[in-house]
Amino acid sequence: MSAPESTNATGSARCPAVFIAAPASGQGKTTVTAALARLLRNQGKVVRVFKTGPDYLDPQILEQASGQPVDQLDLWMAGEAYCRQRLHQAATQADLILVEGAMGLFDGEPSSADLAARFGIPMMVVMDVKGMAQTAAALMTGLAGFRQDVRILGLIANNCGSQRHRELIEQALPDSVPMLACVARNAEMTLPERHLGLVQAAEIRDDLETRFDAGARALEAEGLAAYLLAQPPVHFDAAVIDDEESLPSLLGCTIAVARDAAFSFLYQANLDLLEAMGAELRFFSPLADPAVPVSDALWLPGGYPELHGGQLATNQAMAASIRAFHEAGKPILAECGGLLYCLQSLTDYDGQTHPMLGLLPGDGWMRSRRGCQGMQTADLPEGPVRAHAHHRSIAEGTPEPIAFGRRQRHPAPGEAIFRQRQLTATYLHLFFPNNPAAIARLFGAEAPQPATVVETEECQGCN
Structure with missing residues (x-):
């Protein structure tokens, strides 16, 4: 070399x-x-x-x-x-x-x-x-x-x-x-x-x-x-961005992260940021494991739950563990496939309907054609975080959203953002480094931090 x-x-x-x-x-x-x-x-x-x-x-x-x-x-x-x-x-x-x-x-x-x-x-x-x-x-x-x-x-x-x-x-x-x-x-x-x-x-x-x-x-x-x-x-x-000393702290916070064939849409940059803020990440499989690892917060990222609906529905021990986690009032972030998992049911491409976690009212359906994609800003209560959507499913019967994604230029509302207790669920995939302070608060940081948002010129994507 x-x-x-x-x-x-x-x-x-x-x-x-x-x-x-x-x-x-x-x-x-x-x-x-x-x-x-x-x-x-x-x-x-x-x-x-x-x-x-x-x-x-x-x-x-x-x-x-x-x-x-x-x-x-x-x-x-x-x-x-x-x-x-x-x-x-x-x-x-x-x-x-x-x-x-x-x-x-x-x-x-x-x-x-x-x-x-x-x-x-x-x-x-x-x-x-x-x-x-x-x-x-x-x-x-x-x-x-x-x-x-x-x-x-x-x-x-x-x-x-x-x-x-x-x-x-x-x-x-x-x-x-x-x-x-x-x-x-x-x-x-x-x-x-x-x-x-x-x-x-x-x-x-x-x-x-x-x-x-x-x-x-x-x-x-x-x-x-x-x-x-x-x-x-x-x-x-070289560029000057937030170093570890200036980042908000998640020191002492343990975050359980779902990662398997059904939940794998994870930016390495997001994982790196959580660790840089002091969080300990504990990976687990909703498909195969019996329970969520002992942790303070839970992240259910996107992926392909529609390809594994039967196995997710069969793992009732894991479902009970996540429901208990939710009942305990601990923070949960569910993105896209994670959102589908949190609904009452999911109907796959073969027309088979599988019971899901039921943390959020509503049912998910896969569509064979068309879908939603594009860049949006998630206006969370904790602060704005830039994100994107890419899915071929719909969620029906869901509760009133607390907010909608803000598209780059188009005035129509973007993806819905739901909150039930400490569960935040949305089709949006968040890019954590865009606003570390908001992400820290989302996962349970107690002390409010000034939001440091990477601002660039507004641009139009594929919306």
Whole structure:
């Protein structure tokens, strides 16, 4: 492994970095990013991968591929200072930084291109070229010239059908936007999906290893890793954000965190913040364990309870334990899948209805089409926390909300926020570092703390 660039006296760190973007979703960004991360890892390099936007599933895949933690970067939800600090830290450790985009590279406000431009990271575009040839070159020419503040290195042509297919695209590309790599159609490296995105890494860990290796072999033949490592390093300045001494305290507070196949949508940044504030985290499985660990507060994050409704309903010992926790008046945060678990029942995609905890009146139903997604601010009594929603279920018969999520620009009310005793339940997934003081109070901190909110320019997402 080569030595990473050192931090200089001004607090800047240098490291080659590239932003992996696409003209749309479903082009193969995660497949290519994971394959490249595994290839570099196989070569003994340290590669730090980031994911743009609020995503739980892709980071699981990318963490397994790279062997390194994967953080989310979002200028609206997390703020520029947070993103800058994470990139600076990675640049002191890595041989290469990869940032995977979200949706199309110019979609949303802020977009992937906004993030790349803000930190001076060059972009390469992954495009599924199945069913087109010279048109791929035309699209690349347009993308490369759309904004002057974004540097596009070139094209990775995914799902290429033949050598002749490659030649037709490559010959039509302008010299300024070269073909960086061409990936042949290969089912062995394609990542499996389900209704909310990719299948969770923990469910298919061994299968993923085979797919990573197939992808690494494909990219190794293209010489892409060597090309990227030879790119001029990007300078990442240090950022000043709250240190542990200035954070509100959760010292002495023990938080039980549900984590298994049904509840796995956990930002590592959220876990890190709770621990930095002094909380002790005790993980448990609502699917398999008989009771909540002895703790002061409980967090039921999002996930896939709809895929495990029968098993959750069968584990009556756990249900009784959580109900007793609620009756004791201890704080509970239930997000999205956690909200569904707290309702009286949940009807899955097969039409089977399963009894749930009954902590909150109402019933959950899965929808085969459409859903809700987008960035919102959760206006909690403890303080505003930026968040996002992404679900394909509805909750009916619920009580009157105490508040609604505030959308970035659209005036319509966002997701409902419910409170029953010390239970806070909502479809919103909160990003804790946006307002540590509010999160500390939510989990039971007694002394009020001044709310420190990472404010950035209001932006419009996909609402």
